[in-house]
Amino acid sequence: xxxxxxxxIGATAAAAxxxxxxxAQAPVLKLGxxxxxxxxYRDVSGPTSVACVRQAVEDSGxxxxxxxxxxxxxxxxxKPDVGAGIARQWIDRDGVDVILDVPTSSVALAVATVxxxxxxxxxxxxxGTPDLTGRQCNANTLHxxxxxxxxxxxxxxATVKGGGDTWFFITADYVFGQQLQRDATTFVTRSGGxxxxxxxxxxxxxSDFSSFLLQAQASRAKVIGFANAGxxxxxxxxxxxxxGITQNGTRLAALLATLQVVHATGLETAQGxxxxxxxxxxxxxxxxxxxxxxxxKSPTNYxxxxxxxxxxxxxxxxxxxxxxxxxxxxxDGAATVARMxxxxxxxxxxxxxxxxxxxxxxxxxxxxxxxxxxxxxxxxDLYKLVATTPAEGAxxxxxxxxxxxxxx
Amino acid sequence: MWGFSRAQAAALLxxxxxxxxxxxxxxxxxxxxxxxxxxxxxxxxxxxxxxxxLSFGHAAFFGMGSYISAWTAKNWGLSPELxxxxxxxxxxxxxxxxxxxxxxxxxxxxxxxxLALSQMIYFICVEAPxxxxxxxxxxxxxxxxxxxxxxxxDMAMYWVTAIVFLAGFLFIHRIVHSPFGQVLKAIRENEPxxxxxxxxxxxxxxxxxxxxTFVAGIAGGTKAIVFGIATxxxxxxxxxxxxxxxxxxxxxxxxxxxxxxxxxxxxxENYLAQFGAWVTVTQGVxxxxxVLAFRRGIVGEIGAKLRLAL
Numbered sequence: 147x148x149x150x151x152x153x154x155i156g157a158t159a160a161a162a163x164x165x166x167x168x169x170a171q172a173p174v175l176k177l178g179x180x181x182x183x184x185x186x187y188r189d190v191s192g193p194t195s196v197a198c199v200r201q202a203v204e205d206s207g208x209x210x211x212x213x214x215x216x217x218x219x220x221x222x223x224x225k226p227d228v229g230a231g232i233a234r235q236w237i238d239r240d241g242v243d244v245i246l247d248v249p250t251s252s253v254a255l256a257v258a259t260v261x262x263x264x265x266x267x268x269x270x271x272x273x274g275t276p277d278l279t280g281r282q283c284n285a286n287t288l289h290x291x292x293x294x295x296x297x298x299x300x301x302x303x304a305t306v307k308g309g310g311d312t313w314f315f316i317t318a319d320y321v322f323g324q325q326l327q328r329d330a331t332t333f334v335t336r337s338g339g340x341x342x343x344x345x346x347x348x349x350x351x352x353s354d355f356s357s358f359l360l361q362a363q364a365s366r367a368k369v370i371g372f373a374n375a376g377x378x379x380x381x382x383x384x385x386x387x388x389x390g391i392t393q394n395g396t397r398l399a400a401l402l403a404t405l406q407v408v409h410a411t412g413l414e415t416a417q418g419x420x421x422x423x424x425x426x427x428x429x430x431x432x433x434x435x436x437x438x439x440x441x442x443k444s445p446t447n448y449x450x451x452x453x454x455x456x457x458x459x460x461x462x463x464x465x466x467x468x469x470x471x472x473x474x475x476x477x478d479g480a481a482t483v484a485r486m487x488x489x490x491x492x493x494x495x496x497x498x499x500x501x502x503x504x505x506x507x508x509x510x511x512x513x514x515x516x517x518x519x520x521x522x523x524x525x526x527d528l529y530k531l532v533a534t535t536p537a538e539g540a541x542x543x544x545x546x547x548x549x550x551x552x553x554x
Numbered sequence: 555m556w557g558f559s560r561a562q563a564a565a566l567l568x569x570x571x572x573x574x575x576x577x578x579x580x581x582x583x584x585x586x587x588x589x590x591x592x593x594x595x596x597x598x599x600x601x602x603x604x605x606x607x608l609s610f611g612h613a614a615f616f617g618m619g620s621y622i623s624a625w626t627a628k629n630w631g632l633s634p635e636l637x638x639x640x641x642x643x644x645x646x647x648x649x650x651x652x653x654x655x656x657x658x659x660x661x662x663x664x665x666x667x668x669l670a671l672s673q674m675i676y677f678i679c680v681e682a683p684x685x686x687x688x689x690x691x692x693x694x695x696x697x698x699x700x701x702x703x704x705x706x707x708d709m710a711m712y713w714v715t716a717i718v719f720l721a722g723f724l725f726i727h728r729i730v731h732s733p734f735g736q737v738l739k740a741i742r743e744n745e746p747x748x749x750x751x752x753x754x755x756x757x758x759x760x761x762x763x764x765x766x767t768f769v770a771g772i773a774g775g776t777k778a779i780v781f782g783i784a785t786x787x788x789x790x791x792x793x794x795x796x797x798x799x800x801x802x803x804x805x806x807x808x809x810x811x812x813x814x815x816x817x818x819x820x821x822x823e824n825y826l827a828q829f830g831a832w833v834t835v836t837q838g839v840x841x842x843x844x845v846l847a848f849r850r851g852i853v854g855e856i857g858a859k860l861r862l863a864l
Contacts, residue, residue: 225785227587256690256782
């Protein structure tokens with residue numbers, strides 16, 4: 147008993163001591179992947195994002211160009227104070243130069259503040275908040291992959307063009323859900339569609355969506371839009387399937403869902419669902435080649451748009467850092483980000499593209515329909531492409547974003 | 555002086571020295587977080603440890619203090635000391651309402667009422683426009699203390715946090731070791747007897763509750779200023795659970811217990827972060843080990859061994 151207590155005290159003391167690392171002679175570029183390694187967003191970010199960043203390090207050929215690179219990983223547990231704390235500590239103590247991924251909007255915004263304060267590079271590909279390139283944009287932040295504006299633009303407008311012109315929303319009653327509904331409504335009406343109604347449910351802690359689904363069915367809308375995320379979306383899809391809502395031709399559209407959500411729900415239940423991503427592994431030869439390389443590092447999970455964004459962001463950064471030289475890339479985060487914005491990128495995940503002055507990476511948005519079980523040829527063969535929204539249509543006009551960087 | 559026994563005075567001295575010396579060794583931002591949680595746990599311990607009231611909704615006061623400080627510092631440009639004080643006062647005001655309702659019942663019912671009311675406050679924070687929903691209040695400036703000392707350097711902020719913590723700690727210690735504190739302990743041991751001696755126990759409990767929520771609000775406000783953010787994490791019920799664990803781990807009803815508990819729990823959150831999914835597993839194992847091996851909490855066990863009240 148006594149021994150075990152001593153052992154425990156010793157272990158606690160050892161854990162509290164800061165890790166001391168020897169400093170190498172040549173400057174080492176450190177990439178910190180900060181995401182959810184243990185909770186809800188583990189599958190959509192987590193270890194696969196880390197694998198993608200490691201893949202980017204390999205693909206960049208940085209080692210051949212004389213760069214020393216280290217990849218760190220941290221779990222922010224979806225708590226903003228924990229996330230901001232890790233980010234500060236990484237930068238102050240470990241000399242981290244780039245922070246990548248960072249799902250969960252509140253954590254993402256908190257880390258943006260830290261990156262700006264410490265003048266480091268911050269490449270977010272995990273969070274959906276448009277504020278990262280809007281009201282709270284800064285010169286150290288890039289936003290890859292997606293935001294809620296893009297999702298609403300693609301799912302809203304492209305679905306209406308495809309014939310789904312009357313909508314009913316089932317909305318999680320908090321800022322995120324309301325914002326998604328508002329944005330999607332704008333695009334639906336702008337494209338000539340009509341919103342017949344909406345049902346807001348209390349968030350969190352709603353798990354029975356039957357009354358909202360029946361309300362949606364009674365409205366006779368052609369499309370039911372789910373303005374929610376994560377487990378709520380999965381529950382909505384499953385319950386809609388149980389009610390047989392899709393059998394009379396009503397379409398379901400998830401305003402925020404990724405490959406893993408569909409994979410976990412299963413094709414039998416999710417078939418016909420409409421959703422938007424800016425990356426899908428089976429889009430073309432380059433995405434397939436990229437995915438093949440990543441899957442060797444992350445065999446149980448195919449990359450989605452967030453994880454591909456971490457890859458593309460890290461790759462672009464490493465190319466610029468190699469051009470600038472490691473020492474000057476380390477010295478000034480804002481200058482590195484400015485170079486990244488000025489230089490177009492080209493990678494296997496997203497192809498050619500560029501970054502706008504507010505830090506938004508301009509990517510086309512793809513509207514996908516989930517395949518029927520009979521159409522699927524493999525475990526991860528889940529989507530077929532329905533429509534493509536060009537990058538300009540998937541991003542708000544610069545003037546509407548209220549980004550302080552743009553007005554100066 | 556101040557009701558310190560010799561052992562407690564020695565322990566206090568050790569703690570003050572550690573507070574002064576540790577930023578040279580450990581990362582100051584991490585230490586500030588520990589101090590904020592330690593203060594929060596001290597406030598919670600005042601109730602559970604000395605009055606025997608298990609409040610399962612203390613996150614509401616901590617979180618509301620954090621929101622109010624963040625909002626006033628950001629939008630009104632209040633100086634940090636005023637913002638923190640205002641956070642404490644709002645925590646206290648909420649404490650009056652919640653406490654007044656909750657102390658009408660005892661034991662589990664008390665815990666459930668505080669939980670229910672704190673969940674109501676959580677939902678208000680989810681919906682109310684001023685909290686910024688799940689994005690929280692971001693980019694809160696640390697500002698200038700008394701209008702002229704900039705708190706942007708981490709060390710300046712650290713000394714302010716340390717002083718707030720020590721002041722709160724001494725405040726709680728003073729309450730516990732005053733005649734008022736003696737009555738609180740009497741209520742903890744045997745409430746009917748305290749009533750029979752002529753004490754209006756409900757008044758005493760309410761005052762203790764309100765004092766505790768005031769300190770919890772101060773702790774939350776300080777955390778908001780340190781990190782520059784106030785978010786839903788701080789009002790979520792899991793924060794109420796965390797403070798229970800901190801206090802249990804450190805030692806219920808010991809003055810120094812919550813401080814040690816806060817250090818251990820924050821260290822786990824912080825230094826285990828790199829192990830990903832193993833964080834929660836390791837935390838669970840450590841908690842089980844502590845509950846099995848240290849029944850009275852870390853400080854309680856040490857005190858029992860040395861036959862001292864710490």
